[in-house]
Amino acid sequence: MNLNKVILVGRLTQDPEVRNTSSGQIVCSFGLATNRIWTDPNTKEKQEKAEFHNIVLWGRLAETASQYLNKGNLVMIEGRLETRSWQDSSGVKKYKTEIIGENVQFGPKNMSSGSQQPRSKPEKNKEEDIPVIEEDKDEEIDVKDIPF
Numbered sequence: 001m002n003l004n005k006v007i008l009v010g011r012l013t014q015d016p017e018v019r020n021t022s023s024g025q026i027v028c029s030f031g032l033a034t035n036r037i038w039t040d041p042n043t044k045e046k047q048e049k050a051e052f053h054n055i056v057l058w059g060r061l062a063e064t065a066s067q068y069l070n071k072g073n074l075v076m077i078e079g080r081l082e083t084r085s086w087q088d089s090s091g092v093k094k095y096k097t098e099i100i101g102e103n104v105q106f107g108p109k110n111m112s113s114g115s116q117q118p119r120s121k122p123e124k125n126k127e128e129d130i131p132v133i134e135e136d137k138d139e140e141i142d143v144k145d146i147p148f
């Protein structure tokens with residue numbers, strides 16, 4: 001059995017970029033940042049590390065994401081890893097690993113009006129508190145501490 005499944009929850013690092021392929025298919029790409037927070041066992045200080053991912057969406061999913069997502073939005077992406085290669089102009093082989101999104105779930109609405117609106121109607125983003133469950137190998141997680 002083989003499985004290539006990725007689930008990421010993070011924030012867009014840029015507005016989605018939309019383009020059409022030569023065959024007319026719509027494709028949308030953007031960067032996504034995910035953070036890992038932990039406590040250093042020696043210093044007891046909180047540490048944080050960001051990972052950056054390349055996201056690619058196709059078809060109707062690309063259209064919807066490009067219409068409703070903006071830099072900084074929280075989003076969950078479910079998809080698969082895919083690595084492509086090409087040769088640059090000097091003949092050097094290049095590689096890029098991307099997450100091909102198959103399902104997208106928008107994060108909390110940033111607008112107080114109730115429904116999320118397309119990007120053509122800009123609104124100021126409100127900061128929202130996102131609960132974080134930190135990994136602590138010495139302590140068990142109590143079910144009542146899980147925020148959902």
